[in-house]
Amino acid sequence: MYVIRVVPLVALPPNVPQTLDYFWPTPLLRGVIVRAWLGRRIVIAVVMASTDVRHSKLAVKRAGYELKKLNGVITELPQLTEPQLALAEWLSQQYAAGAATSMRSVAPPFIGKRGSSLVIPRSEVSGASPASVRLMLTGPGQARAEIERVLASAGSGQVALIVPEIALAERFSSFLAAYHPLIVHSDLSSKALLNAHRSVCSGDARLIIGTRGALALPWKSLAVVIMEDPQHEAYKSERAPRMNAADVAREVARLNGAQCIYLAPSLTVVQRYLADRHVLDVTDQRKASPRIDVVSITEEQRNGNRSLLSRTAQSALEQAVESRRPVLVYSSRRAYATAIRCRSCEAAVMCTTCGIPMRLHRTSEDMLVCYHCSAFIRVPRMCPTCATGTLRAAGLAGSQRLAEAVERITGERPPVLDSDLVKSTSDARGIWHAFEDMRTPVLVATQMVFAYRYERTFKTIIVPHADTLGSDADFRASERATWRFEKLLDFSPETMIVQAWEPSAVAILSDPGARDSWFRNELDDRRALGWPPFTRLVKCTVAGRIRTRTSRDATVAAERLRQAVSHERLAGTEIIGPVPSLLEHANGIWSHHILIKTSLSGRSLAQFLRYVPPHVVVDVDPRSIA
Numbered sequence: 001m002y003v004i005r006v007v008p009l010v011a012l013p014p015n016v017p018q019t020l021d022y023f024w025p026t027p028l029l030r031g032v033i034v035r036a037w038l039g040r041r042i043v044i045a046v047v048m049a050s051t052d053v054r055h056s057k058l059a060v061k062r063a064g065y066e067l068k069k070l071n072g073v074i075t076e077l078p079q080l081t082e083p084q085l086a087l088a089e090w091l092s093q094q095y096a097a098g099a100a101t102s103m104r105s106v107a108p109p110f111i112g113k114r115g116s117s118l119v120i121p122r123s124e125v126s127g128a129s130p131a132s133v134r135l136m137l138t139g140p141g142q143a144r145a146e147i148e149r150v151l152a153s154a155g156s157g158q159v160a161l162i163v164p165e166i167a168l169a170e171r172f173s174s175f176l177a178a179y180h181p182l183i184v185h186s187d188l189s190s191k192a193l194l195n196a197h198r199s200v201c202s203g204d205a206r207l208i209i210g211t212r213g214a215l216a217l218p219w220k221s222l223a224v225v226i227m228e229d230p231q232h233e234a235y236k237s238e239r240a241p242r243m244n245a246a247d248v249a250r251e252v253a254r255l256n257g258a259q260c261i262y263l264a265p266s267l268t269v270v271q272r273y274l275a276d277r278h279v280l281d282v283t284d285q286r287k288a289s290p291r292i293d294v295v296s297i298t299e300e301q302r303n304g305n306r307s308l309l310s311r312t313a314q315s316a317l318e319q320a321v322e323s324r325r326p327v328l329v330y331s332s333r334r335a336y337a338t339a340i341r342c343r344s345c346e347a348a349v350m351c352t353t354c355g356i357p358m359r360l361h362r363t364s365e366d367m368l369v370c371y372h373c374s375a376f377i378r379v380p381r382m383c384p385t386c387a388t389g390t391l392r393a394a395g396l397a398g399s400q401r402l403a404e405a406v407e408r409i410t411g412e413r414p415p416v417l418d419s420d421l422v423k424s425t426s427d428a429r430g431i432w433h434a435f436e437d438m439r440t441p442v443l444v445a446t447q448m449v450f451a452y453r454y455e456r457t458f459k460t461i462i463v464p465h466a467d468t469l470g471s472d473a474d475f476r477a478s479e480r481a482t483w484r485f486e487k488l489l490d491f492s493p494e495t496m497i498v499q500a501w502e503p504s505a506v507a508i509l510s511d512p513g514a515r516d517s518w519f520r521n522e523l524d525d526r527r528a529l530g531w532p533p534f535t536r537l538v539k540c541t542v543a544g545r546i547r548t549r550t551s552r553d554a555t556v557a558a559e560r561l562r563q564a565v566s567h568e569r570l571a572g573t574e575i576i577g578p579v580p581s582l583l584e585h586a587n588g589i590w591s592h593h594i595l596i597k598t599s600l601s602g603r604s605l606a607q608f609l610r611y612v613p614p615h616v617v618v619d620v621d622p623r624s625i626a
Contacts, residue, residue, distance in 0.1 A: 001054040002027050004070060006036055006045035006089075007103045009111070013325045013616040017046060018092075018099035022070045025054075031078030031085060031120065034072035042071050044112040046080060046103055074112050078120050083219045083255040086125045090251055093602055094339055095620045096538075096609040097241030105241055106216045108197055110190050118201050121220040124253050133250055134281045135230075135262040135271060135561045139490050140454040142285040143228065144175060150224050150261065151179055155222025157258075159573060161209045162249060164232035167425070167451045172228075175454065176207060182211035184217065211235070212245035215252045222256040225249045230262045231483050236623045244621055245385045265486035268479050268525065270533040272519050281402075289489065292496045292510040294503045298434055308397050308405040312498045313462045319412045319461065320441045325483070328458040329402055329444045329490060331597045332468040334420045335369070336362040336400040337393035340379065344389025354586045360393055360399050361420065369420075371464035373587035391493050402464060403444045410442060417445035453490040461493045466500040466509065473582050473626040478508065480517065530574065530597050536605070538596040539622040540612055542578065547590045554592035556576035561594065564611040572599030573608070595625055 004024045012018060022036055027050040036045040059216050070536055076137040084106050092101040136146060149157055161176075163169050166185045168347040182205040186195045196217075199205040203220040210217075212235055215225075227249045235245035246262070251258035265277070265281070274280035299565040305311055309329075339348045339357040348357040351370035357379070358368035366379040383389040393401065399418040407413045415431040422428050432452075435443050443449070443458075463469070463485075470481025488496070500506045507514040527534050542557055544550035554577070561575045576595040586589060594616075605620070614616055 001025060003051045003053055003067065004028055004034070004047060005049040005051070005085075006034060006047050006070075007038060007099050008038055008045040009037065009045045009104050009107055010043045010100060011104070012100040013100055013614055014101075020045070021067055022071075023067045024050075024070050029078050030082070031080040032076065033074040033079050035074060037068050037071055044074070046085075046107065048085070053183070072570070075117055077117075080107060081110055081120055081123045082125050083123060083216060083252070084216060085573060086255050087216065087248075087252060089197055090255075091241045091248070092242055092613070093606045094251075095182050095241040095518075096606045096612075101240045105243070107215075108193060110194050116194050116412045118197055119203055120218055121203070123220070123256075132253075133260045133262070134283065135264055135267075135275070135283065137265070137267065137284040137286050138263050139265075139286055139492070141492075145231050145265065145455065146261070146285075147176065147226060150226060151434065154206075154223045155608065156203075156206075157221050158203070158205065159207050159215060160219075161207065161214060161221060161224045162213065162214060162227045163209065164229055165451055166211060166453075167237050168228070169211060171451070171454055172209050172526075173339040176209070179207045181207040184208060184214040186211065186213055187595065212248070212523065213350055215245065215248050219252075219256050222252075222258045223575075224259045224261060225253045225500070226261045228263050229487075231266070231268060231480075232265055233623060238618075242619045244623075247621075265490060266479075266483045267478050268483075269476070269522050271518065273523060273533045285491075286486075287492070288491050289510075289512075290496055292498060294317065294506065294510055295497060295499045296503050297465075297499050297501050300499075307408075308402060308464055309409065309462070310497070310499050313464070313499065314409050316460050316462065316495070316497060317409050321412065323346065324441045326435070326459045326460040327442045327462065327573045328449065328462065328491060328493075329406060329414070329442060329462045330449070331397075331399040331402050331418070331444060331446050332463075332465055333396045333398040334358045334359075334418050334485075335398040336444050337398055338395030339393075339422060340368060340391050341393055341394040342383035342386060342389040345383060345386040347383060347385035348394065349384060349391065351382065353588055354583065356583065356586075359397070363421075396468060397466060399444050399446055406444060407440055410440070412442070413442045414440050414442040415444060416450050419446065422448065423433060447484065447487075450487050450490075451489060457492045459493060460495045460497065461488055461491060462497045462499075463488070464499050464507045466498045467502065469506075469597075472624060474624045475526075478522070481506075482508060482515065498513070512594060535572070535597045535599060536601060536620075537622060537625065538598065538605075538609065539619040539625055540594040540596065541581070541591055541617040541619070542594070542615070543589050543591040543617070544590060545590070547585075550590040550592060551578075553613075554594060555613070557616050558594045561596065561611055561615065568608065570598070570608065573597065593625070 002024055004022045028047045033048040034045050035042050050605040088103045088106040092099045169183050173183050230246035237243050250260050275282040295312050300310045308443045310334045337360045340360045341348050351358050354372045358370050361367045367376050369376045399416050403414050403416050415434050470483045508518045542554040565573050574597040578592040578594045581591040581593050
């Protein structure tokens, strides 16, 4: 008789046991799929260990409960590799997530279903620690050359190319068609996903291009993990375990004895810190920057120019129409305007659910849309606040309003690439066809255009509001502005026209010397304030439908954590808050944040976070603290 320890593939509350023990007459291999009783229902589970009951008699007696027998064995052979099982355990520790939740993020959705068994390659967890990591600062041309070099040198090993978006995976697939790539992403059907797993298991697939979920594939002979644009927001999961795929890629490489390569447009402050201490190997292959003209919006308005575009930008657009040279006008905001205000009382039209200004969309009928709860209404005839004044567009200009400004200068309506307006691949294809046919040489686009930077170029790029490139309510706002700016440089422009209300504030974008100075000052500030890379951050969110109860629950949770810090004598851990989130009331939900600054990591951090009440959402290494 054997005691079988399993992890159920169902959502379990974080405060209940995540690994469960049953008995079975024969031993079972790790990774075998079984059916187990969970209360009165039967669930699918993954075997983690088998122990002869003769060696566990004392533990069974002390348990104080009677072990149940497994309901049945679904597969006699493992369906998850040792690196996959180790990855699930790592996710549970690294992101303070339940073992069941972490295992569900690694196991494929078809596991345990009839006709979906896999022939898993025999593999052991590599002892390499840490993985070999290289970060290459590249543009599209250099990135493609590096990928092809890796493929040529990988031999018979498998290469994983991880990209942030499905659209980008499809584009890389066309670039690298000679290598017969396998595409893996969340939109695949169950049958296609099963076939993809079988191709990876057998080793038939040599080049695998996929989004972050592809990292959990059952690799047979993984040699290199390449991650394109590791700073992209799509790599941070919004559901538990709230993992950062850039860190997961490094761990997957370590577990499989592979190399990890990041292809990035710019460095973060943390990466620069590690590079300066020779912890991270960084190679800069970027081309020389183009000519960058920084224009003061304040000076333009002082000289009588009330347009959204400076005279320099207007001249560039006029020349583009004459010479039919492609120009990109980059908009940091979608839609027409970020708000609509009353001409009399200056009140903005607010979302009744979230309490934030609604954005104006100009389509066949003017609409106001809330970007948080997706509520929409027709534009009122009169101000809802004072009931006397008429309404006008206000706030920052969006892509539609910039397109109007371009049309007034060139006489031609430019196509607009905006995720609010472009709802399908065919819509995007139509916009690009109109642009390529040079019916108009100007394209107005939001950051949706970044997915095309491996196949498009522009002679001139105009950034009308450079101040808003880094408008995130976060201490990392400036480095994210640099990231967006460097991605614009990937389009290989000859000239960039950068407009700003405060030109000196965007100097780090256009002046490498100013950027180096900013890096040094930023590190000094973060050291003094205790921000990464000198501490680790954990954001705890308390949410509820009743404001007073939510505030009270957040206060109780924060006090409980402070008592835990005192009890455990954690000198390097600080509890901040609770404070209302930046958007305190959204979609009928009130939310408060508690921020933890700590020097803990791994198992010790996971142990400390057990003091967090089960109803609180824990986000380790959050993308934003707002």
